[in-house]
Amino acid sequence: MNERCAIVGVGQTHFKKRRDDVSIAGLLREAIDRALADAELTLRDIDAVVIGKAPDAFEGIVMPEIFLADAVGATNKPLLRVHTAGSVGGSTLVVGAHHVITGIHGTVLTVAWEKQSEGNAQWGLAGGRSGGIGAGGAFAPWMRAYIQQSGAPDYIGWMVAVKDRRNAAKNPYAHLKMPDITLEKVKESPMLWDPIRFHESCPSSDGACAAIVTNEEGAKRAPRPPAWIHGLSVRSELGQFPGRNPVRPQAGVECAHDVYRQAGITDPRSQIDMAELYVPFSWYEPMWLEGHDIAGPGEGWKMVDTGETDLGGAFPVNPSGGVLSTNAIGASGMVRFAEAAQQVRGLAGEHQVDGVRTALAQAYGGAAQYFAMGVLRNTPPE
Amino acid sequence: MRTSHERGIAEVTITVESTIKFPYKRSLGPVIGPFMTALAEQRFIAIRSGSRVICPPLEWDPETAAELPRDFVDVGPAGTVCTWSWVSRPTEQHPLDRPFAFALIKLDGADTALTHVVDVESIDQMSTGMRVAPRWRAERLGHITDVEAFVPGEEAITVNGGVPGEPVTMMSYDASITYKIPVSDNTIKAHEATAQGRLVGLKCPVCERIYARDRGFCPIDTVELTDDHEVELPQRGVVTSYTIITPVQYPGQTETEPFSRVMVLIDEIDVVMMYQPLVDVPVEDVRIGMRVAVVWASEAEKADAGRPGNLVGWMPTGEPDNTDPSLANRIM
Numbered sequence: 027m028n029e030r031c032a033i034v035g036v037g038q039t040h041f042k043k044r045r046d047d048v049s050i051a052g053l054l055r056e057a058i059d060r061a062l063a064d065a066e067l068t069l070r071d072i073d074a075v076v077i078g079k080a081p082d083a084f085e086g087i088v089m090p091e092i093f094l095a096d097a098v099g100a101t102n103k104p105l106l107r108v109h110t111a112g113s114v115g116g117s118t119l120v121v122g123a124h125h126v127i128t129g130i131h132g133t134v135l136t137v138a139w140e141k142q143s144e145g146n147a148q149w150g151l152a153g154g155r156s157g158g159i160g161a162g163g164a165f166a167p168w169m170r171a172y173i174q175q176s177g178a179p180d181y182i183g184w185m186v187a188v189k190d191r192r193n194a195a196k197n198p199y200a201h202l203k204m205p206d207i208t209l210e211k212v213k214e215s216p217m218l219w220d221p222i223r224f225h226e227s228c229p230s231s232d233g234a235c236a237a238i239v240t241n242e243e244g245a246k247r248a249p250r251p252p253a254w255i256h257g258l259s260v261r262s263e264l265g266q267f268p269g270r271n272p273v274r275p276q277a278g279v280e281c282a283h284d285v286y287r288q289a290g291i292t293d294p295r296s297q298i299d300m301a302e303l304y305v306p307f308s309w310y311e312p313m314w315l316e317g318h319d320i321a322g323p324g325e326g327w328k329m330v331d332t333g334e335t336d337l338g339g340a341f342p343v344n345p346s347g348g349v350l351s352t353n354a355i356g357a358s359g360m361v362r363f364a365e366a367a368q369q370v371r372g373l374a375g376e377h378q379v380d381g382v383r384t385a386l387a388q389a390y391g392g393a394a395q396y397f398a399m400g401v402l403r404n405t406p407p408e
Numbered sequence: 409m410r411t412s413h414e415r416g417i418a419e420v421t422i423t424v425e426s427t428i429k430f431p432y433k434r435s436l437g438p439v440i441g442p443f444m445t446a447l448a449e450q451r452f453i454a455i456r457s458g459s460r461v462i463c464p465p466l467e468w469d470p471e472t473a474a475e476l477p478r479d480f481v482d483v484g485p486a487g488t489v490c491t492w493s494w495v496s497r498p499t500e501q502h503p504l505d506r507p508f509a510f511a512l513i514k515l516d517g518a519d520t521a522l523t524h525v526v527d528v529e530s531i532d533q534m535s536t537g538m539r540v541a542p543r544w545r546a547e548r549l550g551h552i553t554d555v556e557a558f559v560p561g562e563e564a565i566t567v568n569g570g571v572p573g574e575p576v577t578m579m580s581y582d583a584s585i586t587y588k589i590p591v592s593d594n595t596i597k598a599h600e601a602t603a604q605g606r607l608v609g610l611k612c613p614v615c616e617r618i619y620a621r622d623r624g625f626c627p628i629d630t631v632e633l634t635d636d637h638e639v640e641l642p643q644r645g646v647v648t649s650y651t652i653i654t655p656v657q658y659p660g661q662t663e664t665e666p667f668s669r670v671m672v673l674i675d676e677i678d679v680v681m682m683y684q685p686l687v688d689v690p691v692e693d694v695r696i697g698m699r700v701a702v703v704w705a706s707e708a709e710k711a712d713a714g715r716p717g718n719l720v721g722w723m724p725t726g727e728p729d730n731t732d733p734s735l736a737n738r739i740m
Binding site: 044046048050051052055083085086096097099101141143144146148151152153154157159160163164168171175216217218219220221264266268269270273 | 430431433434436437438439440467468469471472473475578581583617618619627628650652653654658661671678679682683685739
């Protein structure tokens with residue numbers, strides 16, 4: 027059985043450094059209630075719930091799905107939890123959609139979150155020689171390898187940072203809004219992990235994102251335009267083995283080719299109208315443009331340089347402001363799908379790209395080893 | 409983190425015990441917050457859900473998931489034990505240091521039960537249906553442990569003192585877990601090799617990839633690697649990529665000096681050692697193509713028990729740089 031499937035409701039919390047005003051359950055419900063309102067549904071209309079978050083250690087609650095069951099409306103319904111590190115928000119939506127596509131359930135609620143202020147996110151920063159090198163320290167030599175191989179000038183990373191923070195200023199849900207940021211300010215910001223500067227790095231956020239996926243019947247009943255799913259794929263590979271190329275991971279290549287094939291895309295750069303890519307450090311924008319064969323080898327940074335990935339460009343990337351502006355890790359993957367859905371639905375508001383018919387959503391996690399991708403359109407699959 | 413070596417457990421010759429501790433802050437929200445605030449005032453509150461009274465209170469109806477109106481009601485302080493479990497040998501993480509019962513206690517006026525502790529001298533004093541009342545702590549923080557334990561009887565044991573002046577909105581929670589991890593023969597051999605100033609690896613007989621001596625298997629071919637697969641690695645190589653890390657001044661972190669971590673492609677064989685330290689190289693001199701050699705700990709340094717290992721890092725050999733542009737493709 028292969029049912030048509032669409033996203034008919036999305037909801038996000040406002041992402042902030044701390045959400046001390048709500049419980050974890052309350053944070054999820056904020057996103058869920060917005061998604062239900064968007065779809066004009068109630069929890070009674072939901073057949074199953076799929077939730078996702080990054081490691082339990084972030085909040086220090088082992089198996090949070092157990093205590094959240096009633097708050098997310100899963101009482102006496104199937105409740106699944108997905109776990110694929112930073113890509114989890116994307117794979118959570120994919121798992122939910124698979125239940126609809128296979129005809130097992132009609133309407134599924136997917137929700138993903140992180141409340142990073144509950145734990146201590148300092149592990150993400152670099153300590154001294156005796157301490158950890160931080161998240162950016164692990165990725166920095168890979169970015170240097172990309173820069174070395176592609177010949178990209180150093181200002182490309184600054185350009186991505188400026189673009190994403192200015193885009194975020196148009197997005198009411200984004201965490202870091204910096205409408206006045208300039209190349210100079212990025213360049214002058216402290217170097218954390220050479221070549222990554224402070225303003226080229228993501229923040230640590232609290233927040234949640236929910237999306238409701240449903241079958242064709244549900245999509246027909248939806249009060250607002252549905253975002254039709256034309257391709258979904260999840261791939262993974264080992265994080266470390268001799269000869270691995272982490273700049274262009276094979277799992278990322280194959281994940282992209284799988285969704286392009288499903289959606290009938292042969293030339294992603296011309297056939298896709300915009301993309302929400304998981305870019306927690308600025309250099310990941312050109313790296314994924316090449317890593318997912320949207321641009322040829324050494325061509326990704328040129329798309330940034332010429333303004334092609336700007337909000338008004340030919341291939342806008344992260345009009346929402348992206349992970350660079352908002353990173354509640356578990357939620358970030360789903361936000362990519364939710365924002366891509368809003369773009370094809372024409373509901374993205376101030377950061378809407380004109381005339382989006384086909385959108386790409388992508389999330390990655392771990393040592394750039396987990397991938398979840400989707401192609402969404404404003405028309406149903408044939 | 410505390411580590412210790414223990415010998416003689418089962419067939420494993422060595423295990424390493426590690427304790428991980430991590431502090432958390434929990435935001436309580438608009439329902440658990442008032443419940444915790446009431447605890448600090450030596451009261452229990454519940455929330456009405458239709459005709460039911462739920463304690464501890466919930467934000468959402470457990471059956472319909474509808475948001476509950478914030479209709480709080482005082483319950484208890486005495487209650488009835490619905491069921492219980494005897495803890496005969498408490499550990500450090502248990503709430504009491506002597507045998508006690510965990511019990512589900514339905515406080516008077518509530519329709520649901522609260523999990524807490526009953527402090528009695530022996531299991532013979534426990535029974536389902538028994539009446540209990542709280543013994544409050546003198547120092548109360550707005551935490552479930554503000555009730556030290558429930559004790560048999562009808563009368564709460566209240567104590568005047570230490571009440572937070574403000575509503576309780578946050579809870580601190582220190583998580584701790586202790587692991588015992590067996591140390592494999594391969595790990596022991598890896599340590600022995602570095603102690604002897606040797607750089608060794610294990611070569612997969614199928615794909616011929618070379619792994620760190622302690623890996624023990626080839627994840628590509630799922631082949632077990634043992635002593636038979638040991639290969640001696642050259643102690644020279646070339647830097648293929650790097651990062652310069654500037655320590656961030658978070659609380660307790662006092663280092664300020666930027667330092668480098670480099671990827672080293674070992675000569676003659678297809679092995680990259682990742683995130684290696686450089687010795688006596690100013691950060692501005694670090695570059696791709698730099699030729700380096702291993703630096704081992706001196707005898708004095710080896711005697712320092714606090715040292716993490718015998719491989720101190722890598723030092724420039726002074727040879728001309730390797731200018732092969734494909735080096736940048738070799739970071740793993």
